[in-house]
Amino acid sequence: MGFARVIHPHTLPLLADTRANPIATPSLFLGSTRTLRHTLTHTRSISSAQRRSVVAAKVSDVKLKPTTNLLVTKEEGLEVYEDMILGRVFEDMCAQMYYRGKMFGFVHLYNGQEAVSSGFIKLLKKEDSVVSTYRDHVHALSKGVPARAVMSELFGKTTGCCRGQGGSMHMFSAEHNVLGGFAFIGEGIPVATGAAFTSKYKREVLKEADCDHVTLAFFGDGTANNGQFFECLNMAALWKLPIIFVVENNLWAIGMSHLRATSDPEIWKKGPAFGMPGVHVDGMDVLKVREVAKEAIGRARRGEGPTLVECETYRFRGHSLADPDELRDPDEKARYAARDPITQFKKYLIENKLASEAELKAIEKKIDEVVEDSVEFADESPAPSRSQLLENVFADPRGFGIGPDGRYRCEDPKFTEGTAQV
Amino acid sequence: MGHHTNLLSYRRRLFQPSPAGDRKLISIYHSRPLFSVNSNLFCLIDESMWGIIRQNVGVTGGLSSQGLGNHMMRLRPVASAMRSYSSATKEMTVRDALNSALDEEMAADPNVFVMGEEVGEYQGAYKITKGLLDKYGPERVVDTPITEAGFAGIGVGAAYHGLRPVIEFMTFNFSMQAIDHVINSAAKSNYMSAGQINVPIVFRGPNGPAAGVGAQHSQCYGAWYGSVPGLKVLVPYSSEDARGLLKAAIRDPDPVVFLENELLYGESFPVSAEALDSSFCLPIGKAKIEREGKDITITAFSKMVGYALKAAEILEKDGINAEVINLRSIRPLDRATINASVRKTNRLVTVEEGFPQHGIGAEICASVVEDSFGYLDAPVERIAGADVPTPYAANLERMAFPQIEDIVRAAKRACYRSVPMSATA
Numbered sequence: 001m002g003f004a005r006v007i008h009p010h011t012l013p014l015l016a017d018t019r020a021n022p023i024a025t026p027s028l029f030l031g032s033t034r035t036l037r038h039t040l041t042h043t044r045s046i047s048s049a050q051r052r053s054v055v056a057a058k059v060s061d062v063k064l065k066p067t068t069n070l071l072v073t074k075e076e077g078l079e080v081y082e083d084m085i086l087g088r089v090f091e092d093m094c095a096q097m098y099y100r101g102k103m104f105g106f107v108h109l110y111n112g113q114e115a116v117s118s119g120f121i122k123l124l125k126k127e128d129s130v131v132s133t134y135r136d137h138v139h140a141l142s143k144g145v146p147a148r149a150v151m152s153e154l155f156g157k158t159t160g161c162c163r164g165q166g167g168s169m170h171m172f173s174a175e176h177n178v179l180g181g182f183a184f185i186g187e188g189i190p191v192a193t194g195a196a197f198t199s200k201y202k203r204e205v206l207k208e209a210d211c212d213h214v215t216l217a218f219f220g221d222g223t224a225n226n227g228q229f230f231e232c233l234n235m236a237a238l239w240k241l242p243i244i245f246v247v248e249n250n251l252w253a254i255g256m257s258h259l260r261a262t263s264d265p266e267i268w269k270k271g272p273a274f275g276m277p278g279v280h281v282d283g284m285d286v287l288k289v290r291e292v293a294k295e296a297i298g299r300a301r302r303g304e305g306p307t308l309v310e311c312e313t314y315r316f317r318g319h320s321l322a323d324p325d326e327l328r329d330p331d332e333k334a335r336y337a338a339r340d341p342i343t344q345f346k347k348y349l350i351e352n353k354l355a356s357e358a359e360l361k362a363i364e365k366k367i368d369e370v371v372e373d374s375v376e377f378a379d380e381s382p383a384p385s386r387s388q389l390l391e392n393v394f395a396d397p398r399g400f401g402i403g404p405d406g407r408y409r410c411e412d413p414k415f416t417e418g419t420a421q422v
Numbered sequence: 423m424g425h426h427t428n429l430l431s432y433r434r435r436l437f438q439p440s441p442a443g444d445r446k447l448i449s450i451y452h453s454r455p456l457f458s459v460n461s462n463l464f465c466l467i468d469e470s471m472w473g474i475i476r477q478n479v480g481v482t483g484g485l486s487s488q489g490l491g492n493h494m495m496r497l498r499p500v501a502s503a504m505r506s507y508s509s510a511t512k513e514m515t516v517r518d519a520l521n522s523a524l525d526e527e528m529a530a531d532p533n534v535f536v537m538g539e540e541v542g543e544y545q546g547a548y549k550i551t552k553g554l555l556d557k558y559g560p561e562r563v564v565d566t567p568i569t570e571a572g573f574a575g576i577g578v579g580a581a582y583h584g585l586r587p588v589i590e591f592m593t594f595n596f597s598m599q600a601i602d603h604v605i606n607s608a609a610k611s612n613y614m615s616a617g618q619i620n621v622p623i624v625f626r627g628p629n630g631p632a633a634g635v636g637a638q639h640s641q642c643y644g645a646w647y648g649s650v651p652g653l654k655v656l657v658p659y660s661s662e663d664a665r666g667l668l669k670a671a672i673r674d675p676d677p678v679v680f681l682e683n684e685l686l687y688g689e690s691f692p693v694s695a696e697a698l699d700s701s702f703c704l705p706i707g708k709a710k711i712e713r714e715g716k717d718i719t720i721t722a723f724s725k726m727v728g729y730a731l732k733a734a735e736i737l738e739k740d741g742i743n744a745e746v747i748n749l750r751s752i753r754p755l756d757r758a759t760i761n762a763s764v765r766k767t768n769r770l771v772t773v774e775e776g777f778p779q780h781g782i783g784a785e786i787c788a789s790v791v792e793d794s795f796g797y798l799d800a801p802v803e804r805i806a807g808a809d810v811p812t813p814y815a816a817n818l819e820r821m822a823f824p825q826i827e828d829i830v831r832a833a834k835r836a837c838y839r840s841v842p843m844s845a846t847a
Contacts, residue, residue: 163616172615194579231572395620395675401707401754
């Protein structure tokens with residue numbers, strides 16, 4: 001399972017970690033430059049073909065769980081497991097529906113990356129915000145948007161979370177604080193930084209003293225080369241915004257390998273360059289991700305500023321359902337398939353007696369039903385009516401201006417007939 | 423002349439349309455109209471002022487940064503009698519108008535904040551945000567690094583959560599670095615989220631050419647932003663426009679692109695007391711008829727309104743009575759007012775500083791052809807900037823943008839009184 005976080009030496013298999021001895025180094029928090037410099041020289045020697053998961057940061061030693069050595073309780077474990085299963089089954093169903101023609105356009109599936117979504121989002125409160133890219137179905141589901149709403153949205157029906165107007169790439173939910181769903185990579189990062197800015201503004205200017213909402217920005221390895229990413233790393237660190245930049249490094253941007261596209265492939269290093277901790281974590285292991293997430297979120301809530309977390313993960317399917325996925329090496333795919341996060345976590349739960357086989361099977365069955373129900377619901381939902389075409393362009397409907405009769409266009413009873421008059 | 427009317431008979435018009443009375447007033451000053459009264463809008467006409475004060479201001483030809491307003495209303499009360507009347511028209515530069523509007527909106531709503539380059543300690547690159555940092559502090563007047571895409575997106579993210587950012591672009595040319603956020607994450611979000619998330623953000627800054635700033639600092643973005651559904655695009659001309667429209671923009675729940683003009687910042691215009699009131703707002707999407715006429719309609723926005731008014735004066739001497747429409751709002755475009763005007767005058771000249779292809783004039787022309795084709799007596803004349811990147815040399819730059827004589831010539835062409843194409847002035 002790779003190199004373990006050494007804070008819980010009894011629970012996870014511990015392989016020789018010659019990288020850094022947490023006992024010896026002082027308890028500096030994530031990504032202190034001293035620690036990073038130490039790991040830097042060592043990780044350089046790893047060839048690109050043998051990238052192993054390494055936790056390049058340490059945690060101060062005071063964070064041991066008081067009662068048990070395990071990383072999760074049974075309830076938490078089952079919750080996380082259910083979430084990951086929901087993500088996997090839902091995405092598989094999306095693929096089926098796409099090939100049956102019920103779903104169309106661009107659909108980007110999240111298979112294989114569930115550990116990142118569940119690991120992070122299950123630690124959030126309802127008021128915390130999540131901003132994602134086009135690969136956003138599972139982020140929305142983890143944050144609490146009902147599967148029915150997401151499936152209907154994908155089918156383009158009016159009962160979808162965005163009434164069919166957004167689609168696969170634009171999942172918005174004001175209720176659950178899912179702020180999109182953006183097709184342009186990197187576009188979500190400044191928006192997420194703005195949401196974090198709001199949290200700070202509310203605390204400092206509007207004097208809502210207990211406002212400690214954090215924001216998570218999810219994006220990929222390709223985005224880590226984009227200008228907006230760097231602009232936001234700078235401003236988030238400058239103003240100490242409560243945001244966590246989560247890089248889902250799945251090594252491929254459509255067909256462009258991360259190693260071909262990036263001068264220095266270790267994305268976590270970009271954090272300290274801007275004055276924030278940068279952490280690299282094994283994104284196929286939900287527990288490791290969860291531990292790192294807890295610290296990063298805690299840091300942000302306390303007002304200590306942003307964190308950059310690079311999760312090394314992998315997408316089992318192509319970039320989208322239209323991607324023939326010919327460029328990736330089948331051996332690489334097999335290697336990561338063997339590290340399927342769901343199988344690993346299931347094994348952990350069973351081995352540590354947190355759940356029995358039967359309980360987990362029951363969860364899987366329940367999720368199957370949930371997803372099938374969502375498909376039925378979406379199927380039976382009506383398509384948007386014609387009048388919906390002109391709705392919601394503006395929050396203030398007078399934004400369509402004045403008609404030939406001198407009155408506001410929106411006051412005309414025939415306004416939303418869907419003609420191109422406007 | 424009998425312009426020394428009784429000052430006590432002067433009345434201030436408060437929101438009430440009184441077209442008959444207004445036109446009667448205007449007709450006295452037919453030869454030198456400053457602005458006409460549109461029944462929808464608030465104006466203060468102080469007839470007494472015009473009679474008493476006569477300023478001999480030299481009219482400079484060619485590219486002049488002095489607006490018509492300056493010529494007419496450089497009011498320095500001569501008689502002490504003037505000072506005692508509270509009906510005295512106040513003058514305000516566009517810069518002060520914007521500053522006061524921002525100040526008042528920030529005071530009224532703690533959710534409003536300003537963000538941009540040099541808005542804080544530098545007091546604003548063009549001093550529009552002067553004094554705001556001292557008053558509201560660095561959390562509400564945020565100096566940013568040079569990261570247009572970053573801070574425009576931050577503004578959008580803050581607006582998603584209900585704050586009301588006013589994002590300043592040092593010029594709208596720099597907005598091209600952030601145009602993804604203006605359009606994709608601001609304009610389209612209310613639609614994509616089916617109304618769940620609206621974006622009450624204002625993007626403001628100078629637009630269009632200044633003087634000698636070169637090709638990369640001189641483009642007009644009205645046409646680009648005006649074509650995007652989900653945005654509102656406003657183009658103030660006078661100080662009253664600036665105040666009213668900026669306040670309306672800040673209060674508006676939708677993303678607004680507020681295109682100012684650098685050369686207008688220093689110009690003074692008279693403002694009514696209504697405009698000075700802190701709850702003064704102008705409606706978005708309604709154009710203003712600056713000067714009423716019956717022979718030809720000239721539409722313009724921003725600085726070109728001043729040029730159009732001057733051109734109208736010149737045309738008057740040739741017996742062409744021009745109606746000048748100040749668009750005030752590119753999106754939504756006030757097609758109703760434009761079409762009504764064209765149906766009255768039957769001829770149209772559109773003026774803009776932007777590039778000609780796919781410009782504002784093209785849209786107005788199409789709108790008029792669609793709605794009022796039968797009323798047109800002549801083809802629509804479009805005046806726009808030259809179809810070249812802006813040159814630097816002063817004489818070339820003058821040729822690259824519409825001048826008053828261009829407007830006059832086009833108007834005469836539309837009235838079939840053509841003048842040879844070669845420039846005479």
